[in-house]
Amino acid sequence: MYIKNVFRKIVSRGPVSVILAVVLSVLFVTGLVNAATTISENIVTAGTLQVDLGSTLTGAVTMGTSLKVGSSGTAVTRVNAGTCYIKPYAATIAATSTVVVDCQGTLAWDAVAGDAGSALTGVTAGDFVVATLSTTTAGTTSGGLRLTGASASTTAGYIQLNISNLTGAVYTWPVAANTASGTASYIVVK
Numbered sequence: 001m002y003i004k005n006v007f008r009k010i011v012s013r014g015p016v017s018v019i020l021a022v023v024l025s026v027l028f029v030t031g032l033v034n035a036a037t038t039i040s041e042n043i044v045t046a047g048t049l050q051v052d053l054g055s056t057l058t059g060a061v062t063m064g065t066s067l068k069v070g071s072s073g074t075a076v077t078r079v080n081a082g083t084c085y086i087k088p089y090a091a092t093i094a095a096t097s098t099v100v101v102d103c104q105g106t107l108a109w110d111a112v113a114g115d116a117g118s119a120l121t122g123v124t125a126g127d128f129v130v131a132t133l134s135t136t137t138a139g140t141t142s143g144g145l146r147l148t149g150a151s152a153s154t155t156a157g158y159i160q161l162n163i164s165n166l167t168g169a170v171y172t173w174p175v176a177a178n179t180a181s182g183t184a185s186y187i188v189v190k
Helices: 002-012 015-035
Strands: 078-088 098-104 127-134 145-152 159-165 185-190
Touching: 078 145, 078 159, 127 145, 145 185, 159 185
Parallel strands: none
Antiparallel strands: 078 098, 078 185, 098 159, 127 185, 145 159
């Protein structure tokens, strides 16, 4: 009760009550404005959403058509990533030479029957490709086979890998029906 009485005495006085009313009003408005800057719902806009300071996105982010970083950046319209299966066209790679092999979507393909395998989803000619051979691919753990380049094939759905034989001898792929000769991890950017 003591605090109530002190408060009544302060408020009942002329200039003090005006100043107190102003201070309380400012605090109330400031609290209201701060509450309005915290958004707990989805934001939908027909225009551009601009964030002037830093922004952190913590959930899944889906973009409509493209992403461009900076005013002179190149628009990115798609990013795919995954594992592809190596399909060599020859059983061997000569010493100190490089061959081009396809990397495809399915493990099972039949070299004897000429099965083409299956395409990777979303890979088209002209895409930017980054790839690395997995450590389970034969010849990579000994440092003999090296991936020296990767590109999107002119055939949609395939990645071409340039693999160099640095073993010093002829390398023989472990080719068998319905198996891949190894795998590669990739990122494809359009």
